[in-house]
Amino acid sequence: xxxxxxxxxxxxxxxxxxxxxxxxxxxxxxxxxxxxxxxxxxxxxxxxxxxxxxxxxxxxxxxxxxxxxxxxxxxxxxxxxxxxxxxxxxxxxxxxxxxxxxxxxxxxxxxxxxxxxxxxx
Amino acid sequence: xxxxxxxxxxxxxxxxxxxxxxxxxxxxxxxxxxxxxxxxxxxxxxxxxxxxxxxxxxxxxxxxxxxxxxxxxxxxxxxxxxxxxxxxxxxxxxxxxxxxxxxxxxx
Numbered sequence: 001x002x003x004x005x006x007x008x009x010x011x012x013x014x015x016x017x018x019x020x021x022x023x024x025x026x027x028x029x030x031x032x033x034x035x036x037x038x039x040x041x042x043x044x045x046x047x048x049x050x051x052x053x054x055x056x057x058x059x060x061x062x063x064x065x066x067x068x069x070x071x072x073x074x075x076x077x078x079x080x081x082x083x084x085x086x087x088x089x090x091x092x093x094x095x096x097x098x099x100x101x102x103x104x105x106x107x108x109x110x111x112x113x114x115x116x117x118x119x120x121x
Numbered sequence: 122x123x124x125x126x127x128x129x130x131x132x133x134x135x136x137x138x139x140x141x142x143x144x145x146x147x148x149x150x151x152x153x154x155x156x157x158x159x160x161x162x163x164x165x166x167x168x169x170x171x172x173x174x175x176x177x178x179x180x181x182x183x184x185x186x187x188x189x190x191x192x193x194x195x196x197x198x199x200x201x202x203x204x205x206x207x208x209x210x211x212x213x214x215x216x217x218x219x220x221x222x223x224x225x226x227x228x
Contacts, residue, residue, distance in 0.1 A: 037165075045157075045165065045208055047217040061216035062122075095164055107155055107212040109176075111164035 002026040004034075004096050004112035011118045012086050019082035020115050022096030029077040030054040033099035033106050036070060036081045039114075040092045050099050050106060051079060086119045093117075123148050123211050127220030133228040140196040142223045144209035149189050153213040156185055156194045159222075160205045168207075169194065199225070 007021045024034065035050030049060035053072040060070070072079045079096055094115050097108035124147035134140050144154065152172040157165040167176045169185035172192055182197045196203055204227055209220040 044222045045159075045210070045219040047219070049216075059215055063216070105153060105212050106215075107153075107167075107170065107210065107217065108165075109167050109170075111166070114164055 002098060002110045004098060004110060006094075006096055006112040006115045009116040009118070011120070013121055014086055014088055014119055016086050016119075017082070017084050018086055018117065019080050020094060020117065022079045022081075022112050024077045024079070024098065027098070029072075030074045033101055034072065034079045035097055035099055035108070036068075036079075037095045037097055037108065037111075038064075038092045039095065048081070053079070086117075088119050088121075090117060091119050122216055123150060123214055123218050125209055125211055125218050125220040127209055127223055129223060130221060131224040131226060133226050134199050135228045136199055136201060138199045138228075140199050140203075140225060142194045142207055142209075144187075144192040144194070144220050146190045146192075146211055146213075148213075150211045150213035152188045153211055154185075154187070154192050155210045155212065156183075157208045157210060157219075158203075158205045159208065165208065196225075201227075 003025045005023045030053045033050045036048040038046045048064045051058045051070045051072050053074040069082045096112040098110040099106040100109045126145045154172045156169040159165040173185045184195050206222045206224045208222050
């Protein structure tokens, strides 16, 4: 059974750094893209980017490029999303999601439970 | 980026009703379209992939159709557990983009 278990909620101040995690099990972690989706309070879904743990190839949405870093450690089947300097506007629920790849096409098929990140002074 | 326009943004329906949601893409995306269900406080769940294929384990009351720029999602007979928000999502091009969502509420 595919499972993605995300780390617990976080409360941070503007300007602080943060790294959240997503541990995968039930499939070959190195051979599937895994990525992150943001959902701001009361809003819709925004795709942030994906990484291929096998070779660390990474693709970002232009909306998030330079603001976040996506990484993965295939030795412990874990993907990460990190910020170097948080803003209040980063307050949101963040979902990790395994992405099924069909050639050059990718889409999320299994999702983690979400991590609520709150940034407030 | 490919823009996905969903309508309506919300609807009220009764148990047993047939519900239809539409999704329009700003460019031709072939059949590279998925539908997700999200219940309050929960992660999205993939229901339909490739515009019309039912994900394993998803009840056949859910269906999807369309290609190119115009797509439709249907629930044949609404049940209490179907009250949720539904999103379309294109994967023809990166970045992946979602429609704004349709909240299905109890009448």
